[in-house]
Amino acid sequence: MSELSRTGYQTDKMWVTMGPQHPFSHGLWTLRVKVDGEYILDAEPEVGYLHRGWEKECENRTYAKIIPMADRLCYSASMTWSHLYCKVAEEALDVELPERAQYLRVIADEICRIQSHLMWLAALGTDLGSLTIFLWCLREREFFLDLNVRLCGQRLTTNYPRIGGVRNDMPYYFERDCMRVVTRFEKALWDIINLTDESTVFVNRLKGISYLTRKQVANLGITGPAMRGCGVDYDIRRDDPYAAYDKLDFEVPVLKEGDAYARYMVRIEEMFQSCELIRQAFNALQKIPKTSPYRLKVSRNIPEGTHMARIEDPRGDAMMYLVSDGTGSPYRLKVRSPVFVNVSASKAMLEGCRVADIPAVMAMIDMCLGETDR
Template sequence: MTDNQYENRMDTDKMWITMGPQHPFSHGLWTLRIKADGEIVTDAEPEIGYLHRGWEKECENRTYPKIIPMADRLCYSASMTWSHVYCKVVEEALDIEVPERAQYLRVIADEICRIQSHLMWLAAVGTDLGNLTVFLWALREREFFLDLNVRLCGQRLTTNYPRIGGVRNDMPYYFERDCMRCVERFEQVGLPEILKLSTDSSPFVGRMKGIGYITAKDVANWGVTGPAMRGCGVDYDVRRDDPYDAYGELEFEVPVLNKNSTKGGDTYDRFLIRIEEMYQSCEMIRQSFKKLQSLPKEAPSRVKVPRCVPAGTHVAKIEDPRGESIMYLVSDGTDKPYRLKVRSPIFVNVSASKHMVQGVRIADIPSIMAMIDMCLGETDR
């Protein structure tokens, strides 16, 4: 057999492969169809819709307070921030100012939510990259922060703590003490132990380095936000650049990598961004408690608000653990919204997966997509 005949015999056609919705890499019910040339991905098509439940349409038939529990269900690991952004857009429509005490309580609740959300992401990354111990230890640390949610509002996941005009209740007795014990232990023991397992492991790091490069121009064209954006050199964070509630009163750093790189950031850079964000969240919680100590104990944590919202259009945004979350409200002067539109950061980030995975090997897809930190509940709605 000649060399030419051998080459022709081994030539294979490109094949479409379905990854999901049952594949563990998908982190939820969605499908990534990839076109593979051997082991190299040449094209991809993300498919969602398995969880779609008409969330935005349902909101049109409920009064404003009754939508708050529904916002919790947009993303079970970031329920606090989704309730927050909903309350924020209604507060802007009502033109009311939230009490200062409630603003700091919201910051504390949001940053606890961010830490436990990032820990769930870190646990999932552990299983995606073959390190089950990272999964177990990250979930162990997450339990401490879920316990803080229980102390604050009685719920672990669907927190239902923010309210239009403030928060549901003031922090309970000894909450500050318990929260700071948890934060200090996490900074000094919990997270460093997990990092030793992950960043000191050559196979673990090797599956992230040098793949999935994204430039600042790419994220601008695709609309990617959050840690995935900051790992590529874009220095933007809603908490700092368009502060809401008490974030403008706090001093914190926004982790950014590859500011001057033309090549952009890889998967490992996006991993490091989320790790550093957890440390910054701990610092914001610490500062917020110090600010609360200077306020009178009888300071209100909530104000009364009208039942009906004046007619008009309003937009609110916050920094969700996964990116920039936006809600667009159209009110008609009644006690129910005429239209409530959600901009999910993961809907955009998952849509960009078509471009992110082209040119990589099939085995690299779980690593690349894990750094997006998918939550399909907010994506499908």
């Protein structure tokens, strides 16, 4: 902040309201920033424009009917959200997933993670003023959406996991297609990295801005890649494994720098790790007989009690808390959205940055308003 203390003369500070309809806010939300010229002194996020009573609506639906609603929580991470809902229901029912379903869920989750991160990188490209990055990323993302279509018939709202398994087994050509896309993607991602990391302008835009310390991360409750870019080595997939993640070998990228560039690097590396996970999951699937079950029959009613489940969403630590009263629909279903918590850190992230950094810094929490406002 020493740079900011201009003792010689007084300048007027002003509040600038960015949003709810502003090119940098990917979705409907408002960021109010107090600026001194180009410097940011204060920032205040305002969310809630997209509140549609998701949690309340769930209380009037049967457990099975909530799965497609969970898809709608986030347009680019629908698979992980419906997975999370099924997971909390399974924990309440105390059922063990068939092995085949576990691997299929891992594959679906990682496809979802890659396409979500690609959407993020595309948005980062436009935020930094490079439409090329945007279009190249969306081109690659399209292949993963096509995989979604092959697996479950839908591009975005996948509606694939079920309580006690998955809706359908993968088609016979899915492994071939998936391997082709993943192999292609690992090359294509390097093309995109050549466009970003090899460009001094791009790196300079992200390096050295919006530092967060581990303490700040802990106090603000930041999770996901934003947290791992600040040196906190924590990933639910590894530290509290679900589905088949404990049987797979992968690395959790962690960087100590804590600036926007580290958060960017963590996400890029996560995409490579996801490719590796998909590959390993298919290898493991080959050892499981094709006729083995992919879905269990489960009760429609969930016994009375409270249950909590969490999952590593592409954006962070997603959590659901279920209170059931023994009937066919939940008494209460609480969602802990990673973005809702992360966006509260915008003051800590933006202080001392310049106005031009706002899109780049806020892109690093990868806003998704569907899950934030619920």
